[in-house]
Amino acid sequence: MKNILVTGAAGFIGSAFARYMVNTYPHYNIIVFDKLTYAGNLNNLTPIDDEPNYRFVRGDIADRDAVRRTLAEYQIDTVVNFAAESHVDRSILQPDAFIHTDVVGVYIMLDESKKHGVGRFLQVSTDEVYGDVESGYSVETDTFLPNSPYAASKAGGELMVRAYHVTHGMDTVITRGSNTFGPYQYPEKLLPLFITEALDDKPLPLYGDGLQVRDWLYVEDHVTGVDAVLHRGESGEAYNVAGENELHNIDVVKQMLALVGKPESLIKHVPDREGHDRRYAMNCDKLRAIGWERRYNFPDALAETVRWYHDNEWWWREIKTGDYLDYFKQQYAARLSADAD
Ligand code: NAD
Numbered sequence: 001m002k003n004i005l006v007t008g009a010a011g012f013i014g015s016a017f018a019r020y021m022v023n024t025y026p027h028y029n030i031i032v033f034d035k036l037t038y039a040g041n042l043n044n045l046t047p048i049d050d051e052p053n054y055r056f057v058r059g060d061i062a063d064r065d066a067v068r069r070t071l072a073e074y075q076i077d078t079v080v081n082f083a084a085e086s087h088v089d090r091s092i093l094q095p096d097a098f099i100h101t102d103v104v105g106v107y108i109m110l111d112e113s114k115k116h117g118v119g120r121f122l123q124v125s126t127d128e129v130y131g132d133v134e135s136g137y138s139v140e141t142d143t144f145l146p147n148s149p150y151a152a153s154k155a156g157g158e159l160m161v162r163a164y165h166v167t168h169g170m171d172t173v174i175t176r177g178s179n180t181f182g183p184y185q186y187p188e189k190l191l192p193l194f195i196t197e198a199l200d201d202k203p204l205p206l207y208g209d210g211l212q213v214r215d216w217l218y219v220e221d222h223v224t225g226v227d228a229v230l231h232r233g234e235s236g237e238a239y240n241v242a243g244e245n246e247l248h249n250i251d252v253v254k255q256m257l258a259l260v261g262k263p264e265s266l267i268k269h270v271p272d273r274e275g276h277d278r279r280y281a282m283n284c285d286k287l288r289a290i291g292w293e294r295r296y297n298f299p300d301a302l303a304e305t306v307r308w309y310h311d312n313e314w315w316w317r318e319i320k321t322g323d324y325l326d327y328f329k330q331q332y333a334a335r336l337s338a339d340a341d
């Protein structure tokens, strides 16, 4: 590995991965390729702007010519694909972009990578491909049962990765991460949305009874999981990256409110998300077997995250304007004025 193309790395997890890789492996060149959709933000990459082993290229992973040119210009030998439409609620409102990026985009990246002779191709995927897990823990060989258009599009992308490995012998690996949180997360996901709304004393729209279970993983631990699979994962295999930290949504929100110093009366139960999965939970023994271990515990990581949003209003206030407000209105206006189901 020498020249690594990291797609989607102006977003939340990809930018954390790019910052980590640039600093951890000064002998690798890290080329970020990102379309800069609403979720892409160059402010996420300013900490590495001046590093000699970092470059940024603006482009769409579904744009064959742009992908081909970039692979050639930077003599790319390794691809890590974070690029995706990533928000379940948006996939319910408008699924088109999810098919474009999470299915077609993955296919174009694979096809051009094959033609260019890329070595390792790592696809970043999600626990949501397994669907609702009533009891027990998902293992990597479980059947896919995706329930949202987002989860279905991620599953489609993954299956194409598998096909290129089996059919064309490409060296592919896949990571399936659980619910990730930390600094620089776009304020549409549960924690950054609720932290920033709570800081402004606004009501927090908790879907349904709030008893859904998610497995919370700190972004820095997700990043080292991807690194472990990139360097030590077996070709053709998928690896779960889990927080092993299951919590009901309502308990996550209460812990967050205590840290922000705001009352629980801000919580407002609103009508549920359509097709809302009750629980995700994965076993990650396979990743541990290749030497990964988590370094962060949830209470400290949540406190650090709350502190970051408190100290970096400049980052999120700039985002919560314009198109963001249109989305917020579409997703929440009726919910916040309705009674919960
Ligand atoms: P994000 O929405 O914060 O960032 C996505 C990035 O991809 C943005 O920078 C955006 O500009 C870019 N992008 C979108 N479409 C593109 C295209 N067609 N071409 C090039 N760039 C494009 O997402 P995130 O939360 O950082 O998630 C990153 C990856 O991790 C995704 O693949 C997601 O499915 C996966 N994942 C996320 C979580 C989570 O909890 N956030 C958990 C597991 C897996």
Ligand code: TDX
Pocket (backbone or CB within 6 Å): 086, 087, 088, 089, 125, 126, 127, 128, 178, 179, 180, 188, 189, 190, 191, 193, 205, 206, 207, 208, 212, 213, 214, 249, 273
């Ligand atoms: O306003 C809200 N109210 C609410 O109750 C929002 C935005 C969320 N929720 C609930 C829905 C979920 O049960 O909180 C939980 C977490 O929601 P999200 O932050 O939207 O995450 P989730 O739907 O679980 O998906 C996340 O984890 C898997 C990421 O967004 C995906 O990209 C990742 O693949």
